[in-house]
Amino acid sequence: MLKKxxxxxxETAASIMQEYSxxxxxxxxxxxxxxxxxxxxxxxxxxxxxxxxxxxxxxxxLSEESGEIIQDSNYKWIIDPIDGTVNFANRIPVCCVSIxxxxxxxxxxxxxxxxxxxxxxxxxxxxxxxxxxxxxxVSKSDNVxxxxxxxxxxxxxxxxxxxxxxxxxxxxxxxxxxxxxGSAAIDMCYVAAGRxxxxxxxxxxxxxxxxxxxxxxxxxxxxxxxxxxxxxxxxHGIIASNxxxxxxxxxxxxxxxx
Numbered sequence: 001m002l003k004k005x006x007x008x009x010x011e012t013a014a015s016i017m018q019e020y021s022x023x024x025x026x027x028x029x030x031x032x033x034x035x036x037x038x039x040x041x042x043x044x045x046x047x048x049x050x051x052x053x054x055x056x057x058x059x060x061x062l063s064e065e066s067g068e069i070i071q072d073s074n075y076k077w078i079i080d081p082i083d084g085t086v087n088f089a090n091r092i093p094v095c096c097v098s099i100x101x102x103x104x105x106x107x108x109x110x111x112x113x114x115x116x117x118x119x120x121x122x123x124x125x126x127x128x129x130x131x132x133x134x135x136x137x138v139s140k141s142d143n144v145x146x147x148x149x150x151x152x153x154x155x156x157x158x159x160x161x162x163x164x165x166x167x168x169x170x171x172x173x174x175x176x177x178x179x180x181x182g183s184a185a186i187d188m189c190y191v192a193a194g195r196x197x198x199x200x201x202x203x204x205x206x207x208x209x210x211x212x213x214x215x216x217x218x219x220x221x222x223x224x225x226x227x228x229x230x231x232x233x234x235x236h237g238i239i240a241s242n243x244x245x246x247x248x249x250x251x252x253x254x255x256x257x258x
């Protein structure tokens with residue numbers, strides 16, 4: 001039942017995204033320059049929450065635009081109605097619906113769905129990860145210098161040691177390809193599918209990573225915080241990889257030279 005409702009919610013939101021891909025919609029700004037939200041974000045979120053409430057009225061919900069709907073429940077739905085809103089607002093088809101389900105504080109199930117390229121990533125703890133119902137696995141690259149990486153940058157720069165630009169500079173000065181697609185959930189799913197070998201970001205929210213980090217783990221990858229401790233989506237920093245380059249990626253993010 002959980003899986004069925006999760007898929008229904010993701011597919012419904014995705015259909016709304018597609019509906020508005022050729023229509024005009026309002027765009028406004030949140031905290032930080034170019035931190036956008038559109039009316040489509042709200043429509044997708046409303047549809048997702050409505051489906052959850054109709055089926056599981058007692059479940060806790062955390063969503064990017066609405067915040068928390070607090071319930072005394074063992075289940076929590078963590079929702080990003082459109083991850084990659086700037087891309088969506090500019091008609092760039094690198095954006096997705098991301099929904100994760102926590103059970104007793106542990107991520108149990110997640111969906112990341114980009115309808116514009118028809119890629120539906122799904123994972124359930126203990127059952128592996130799939131892309132369009134086909135099992136996926138992380139890459140086998142074991143050298144960070146020959147890896148293809150992904151990252152993202154916060155809307156307000158983090159003035160911190162080994163911050164986003166400093167780490168990025170280390171990699172690109174060595175010729176390491178580092179991509180910035182504009183959707184954390186898609187970046188992470190591409191690690192799960194073996195397209196990227198690793199991904200790091202200094203500042204994420206739970207709705208950015210909740211579904212995708214489980215997808216990586218179920219695809220055989222490794223996800224930690226910036227200190228190398230087990231990942232918690234309520235912490236800001238993340239390093240995700242195929243596992244083989246994880247220690248090297250972690251070291252560079254923490255100040256080591258390549």
